[in-house]
Amino acid sequence: MNDNLWILDLSNNSLSGTINITFSIGNQLHIIKLDGNELQGKVPPSLINCKYLEHLDLGNNELNDTFPKWLGELPDLQILKLRSNKFYGPIRTDNLFSQIRVIDLSSNGFSGELPVTLFQNFQAMKTIAENSGTREYVADNLFFIYTNSLIVTTKGLDHELHQVLTTQIIIDLSRNRFEGHIPSIIGDLVGLRTLNLSHNLLEGHIPASLQNLFELESLDLSSNKISGQIPPQLASLTFLAVLNLSHNHLVGCIPKGKQFDTFENTSYQGNDGLRGLPLSKHCGGDDRVPQAITxxxxxxxxxxxxxxxxxxxxxxxxxxxxxxxxxxxxxxxxxxxxxxxxxxxxxxxxxxxxxxxxxxxxx
CATH class of the missing domain: 1.10.287 (Helix Hairpins)
Structure with missing residues (x-):
C-alpha cells in the first residue's frame, strides 16, 4: 500500500472475505472506512502501524472477533465504530483510548459488566470545549479534500453527520449483552453529548452522577432491567432533548421541570411503577386517581x-x-x-x- 495515502474509504460496497490488507509501518493513513460490506474474520493486527489514524469504521460487516483493545495504543484515534458485527466477549482494556470522542460498539455480542476502566481512560470526554467561535472537526486537516461523514443513531433512527465536530462526543454500547450496574464514573465524562446503553441486561439504579453531564443531548437506557427511581437531579440537564427510559423496572414519580416537561409517554412506557406526567398515573395528594367505593x-x-x-x-x-x-x-x-x-x-x-x-x- 502507498505510504503516502491519507484516506482509505471502501465503504458500502460488496466486499467479502477477510481484510487481507497489510498496513505497513510508517503509513500516513488518517481515515479508514470499510463499513457496509460483508467482510469476515478478525480485525487485522497491522492496523497498529497506522500511527496517524483518527477515524476507523469497520461497522456493518460480519467480523467475528473479541474487542481489539490494542487499538487504544493509536495515539490520535478519535472515532472507533465496530457496530453491527459479530464481536463477542467482555471488554478489557488498559490505560488506552485517551483521545476517543466517538465509540460505537452497538449491535454485537459483547458481554460482561460495563468496562469501568474503559470509561476511566476516555480523557478527551472529560473536558468541555471552550466556545471559541470556530468549529473544529475530526481529521480537520483533510476538510478541503474529503467529507468525513458519520452515522449516529438517535430515537432508533440513523442520522448522518456530514462532518464530525470534535465536540460531538458519543458512546453507543446498545444492543449487546452487558450486565451489572451502570458505573457512576460515567458522570465524569462531562463532554458527553449522546449516551446509548439500551437493549442490554443492565440492573441497579440510574446513577445520580449523570447530573454532571451538562452537555448531554440524548440519553437512552431503554429495554434493560434498571430499577429504582429516576434521579430528580436529572431535571437540571437543560440540553437533554431525547430521553428513553422505557421497558425497565422504574418506580416512583417522574421529575418535573425544564426538559422533563417536554418528554412524551413513549419515554417511560413499560415501567408499571412510574407515576406523574405525562403518564395517566398521577403523583401527589390532589392528583391521585380516585378509587372505586365499595x-x-x-x-x-x-x-x-x-x-x-x-x-x-x-x-x-x-x-x-x-x-x-x-x-x-x-x-x-x-x-x-x-x-x-x-x-x-x-x-x-x-x-x-x-x-x-x-x-x-x-x-
Missing part, C-alpha cells in the same frame, strides 16, 4: 352524613337488644338446656354492645 363504604358514608338515621339505628339497637334479652331469659327458664343458650346470650350481647359503642364514638 357498597359497604358507601353505606358507612351515608350513615356518617345522616345523624338522624344513625340515632334511629341506635334506638332500634337498644329496642332489639331488650326484646332479645327478655326472650332468651324466658327460653332459658322454660327449657332444660341453659348451657348452650348462655353461650348464645354472650355472643348476642357482644354483637349488640359493639354496635352501640361504634355509634356512640361516631356521635
Amino acid at each position: 357498597p359497604s363504604e358507601l353505606d358507612q358514608e351515608e350513615e356518617e352524613d345522616s345523624p338522624m338515621i344513625s340515632w334511629q339505628a341506635v334506638l332500634m339497637g337498644y329496642g332489639c337488644g331488650l326484646v332479645i334479652g327478655l326472650s332468651v331469659i324466658y327460653i332459658m327458664l322454660s327449657t332444660q338446656y341453659p348451657t348452650w343458650f348462655s353461650r348464645l346470650v354472650v355472643q348476642l350481647e357482644h354483637i349488640i354492645t359493639t354496635r352501640m359503642k361504634r355509634h356512640e364514638k361516631r356521635y
Whole structure:
C-alpha cells in the first residue's frame, strides 16, 4: 500500500472475505472506512502501524472477533465504530483510548459488566470545549479534500453527520449483552453529548452522577432491567432533548421541570411503577386517581352524613337488644338446656354492645 495515502474509504460496497490488507509501518493513513460490506474474520493486527489514524469504521460487516483493545495504543484515534458485527466477549482494556470522542460498539455480542476502566481512560470526554467561535472537526486537516461523514443513531433512527465536530462526543454500547450496574464514573465524562446503553441486561439504579453531564443531548437506557427511581437531579440537564427510559423496572414519580416537561409517554412506557406526567398515573395528594367505593363504604358514608338515621339505628339497637334479652331469659327458664343458650346470650350481647359503642364514638 502507498505510504503516502491519507484516506482509505471502501465503504458500502460488496466486499467479502477477510481484510487481507497489510498496513505497513510508517503509513500516513488518517481515515479508514470499510463499513457496509460483508467482510469476515478478525480485525487485522497491522492496523497498529497506522500511527496517524483518527477515524476507523469497520461497522456493518460480519467480523467475528473479541474487542481489539490494542487499538487504544493509536495515539490520535478519535472515532472507533465496530457496530453491527459479530464481536463477542467482555471488554478489557488498559490505560488506552485517551483521545476517543466517538465509540460505537452497538449491535454485537459483547458481554460482561460495563468496562469501568474503559470509561476511566476516555480523557478527551472529560473536558468541555471552550466556545471559541470556530468549529473544529475530526481529521480537520483533510476538510478541503474529503467529507468525513458519520452515522449516529438517535430515537432508533440513523442520522448522518456530514462532518464530525470534535465536540460531538458519543458512546453507543446498545444492543449487546452487558450486565451489572451502570458505573457512576460515567458522570465524569462531562463532554458527553449522546449516551446509548439500551437493549442490554443492565440492573441497579440510574446513577445520580449523570447530573454532571451538562452537555448531554440524548440519553437512552431503554429495554434493560434498571430499577429504582429516576434521579430528580436529572431535571437540571437543560440540553437533554431525547430521553428513553422505557421497558425497565422504574418506580416512583417522574421529575418535573425544564426538559422533563417536554418528554412524551413513549419515554417511560413499560415501567408499571412510574407515576406523574405525562403518564395517566398521577403523583401527589390532589392528583391521585380516585378509587372505586365499595357498597359497604358507601353505606358507612351515608350513615356518617345522616345523624338522624344513625340515632334511629341506635334506638332500634337498644329496642332489639331488650326484646332479645327478655326472650332468651324466658327460653332459658322454660327449657332444660341453659348451657348452650348462655353461650348464645354472650355472643348476642357482644354483637349488640359493639354496635352501640361504634355509634356512640361516631356521635
